[in-house]
Amino acid sequence: MTNNRTSPKVEEFLSKATKWKEEYVKLRAIVLDSHSELIEDFKWMHPCYTFNGKNIVIIHGFKEYCALLFHKGALMKDPAGILIQQTDKVQAARQIRFTNIEDITALEATLKAYIQAAIEIEQAGLKIDFKQTAEYNVPEELEQKFAELPALKTAFEALTPGRQRAYLFYFSEAKQSKTRVSRIEKYVQSILDGKGLND
Known part of the structure; x- marks a missing residue:
């Protein structure tokens, strides 16, 4: 063929x-x-x-x-x-x-x-209206970690919007606070290194 x-x-x-x-x-x-x-x-x-x-x-x-x-x-x-x-x-x-x-x-x-x-x-040149990062909730546990570690907040804000969204979605979808905390802890270093969830 x-x-x-x-x-x-x-x-x-x-x-x-x-x-x-x-x-x-x-x-x-x-x-x-x-x-x-x-x-x-x-x-x-x-x-x-x-x-x-x-x-x-x-x-x-x-x-x-x-x-x-x-x-x-x-x-x-x-x-x-x-x-x-x-x-x-x-x-x-x-x-x-x-x-x-x-x-x-x-x-x-x-x-x-x-x-x-x-x-x-x-x-027709139509484009998808992607949900913006600002529309995702930042979990309280991540806010607390940002307060403890300001460098983490800086590194997170330097990530691409897509990487930020992936993290916010992954952290937020955990139903229990302790699970959200453990997910955040697991990825602190990746975020500080400028890496995304799947990098």
């Missing part, structure tokens, strides 16, 4: 796939057939499809399902009620999940319409 719109790396990925192989091949055919200007790339270890250099949709697989992931899915209308937000942390992307080839085949026309809609969002 190699041509100027497809990627040899995706060919290699598909040739090595054991789980979801048939589903990947079908999803790939649907994506490429949905718009003549979509270009296949290989990013984040998965087939990714771009339009004018912008990421539109990714094909990826998990243990329980494979999926199409739309980068700006939060902006898409969902008349079929099939877009899924993976976790509360995910602000922009939305998935459509599949567990077998029959599901994909049954939704082929719908999938092409959703891909077209995602391209139109990109063409």
Whole structure:
């Protein structure tokens, strides 16, 4: 299937796939057939499809399902009620999940319409209105640690907004104060070193 719109790396990925192989091949055919200007790339270890250099949709697989992931899915209308937000942390992307080839085949026309809609969002230059760091609550336990260790507050404020949000979300999602305290203690040095939660 190699041509100027497809990627040899995706060919290699598909040739090595054991789980979801048939589903990947079908999803790939649907994506490429949905718009003549979509270009296949290989990013984040998965087939990714771009339009004018912008990421539109990714094909990826998990243990329980494979999926199409739309980068700006939060902006898409969902008349079929099939877009899924993976976790509360995910602000922009939305998935459509599949567990077998029959599901994909049954939704082929719908999938092409959703891909077209995602391209139109990109063409219109629409942007995701990301939740700002200031909208996240700073846990009381972190405020206390900042008071004890002013250098920590300085280092935290020097982090990128994305890193700050990741820490605030991770610290705040613990239900018990002692858990929040232990999470904060664990990452004090990382914050002082200018590192993010996953660095």
